[in-house]
């Protein structure tokens with residue numbers, strides 16, 4: 187039986203990067219990867235295993251229904267339905283990261299989108315960072331609302347919860363998580379200082395077009 191170890195190693199590596207970046211604490215958040223050229227196999231972090239002690243062997247493999255495709259002692263993340271719903275809806279997405287990064291989560295609690303305030307945001311997200319309708323963690327509704335809010339974009343906020351960043355690979359999804367978190371931080375600082383200026387509409391429109399070109403690169 188195939189063990190998909192190289193993909194489990196990659197997911198484990200990025201899970202630890204997410205933890206070291208401070209985007210999650212303990213075992214919060216989750217990361218997954220679509221196995222290329224395979225019959226609907228997805229590698230995802232196990233539920234409730236602390237990142238500090240996570241090993242590639244603990245990272246699980248599921249099929250498109252979310253059932254374990256490898257016999258392991260660990261269960262898949264409770265957010266497996268959300269990850270799988272994204273892969274189903276978006277053939278261009280091969281990696282999904284859900285983090286609880288603090289400034290993103292502040293915006294998610296405010297249930298306010300992160301607007302186009304810095305040059306690079308729309309180029310990588312596709313638009314402002316929208317907020318998905320609230321549903322409780324791990325629910326099928328959360329999966330549904332996440333896909334609805336994401337549409338063709340690359341990042342959203344999950345109301346009262348965190349963020350969700352997707353990409354062609356884990357490097358892109360991870361860098362996007364860092365960018366969204368930075369933009370959320372800048373926006374919150376701006377709100378505290380008072381007046382701020384959004385990017386001009388024509389720049390935002392041009393950046394949306396750039397996103398469509400860059401998304402598959």
Ligand code: 13P
Pocket residue numbers: 213214215216231232233234235262263264265323324
């Ligand atoms: P898991 O440990 O099951 O991935 O759950 C963490 C989480 O953040 C749920 O939203």
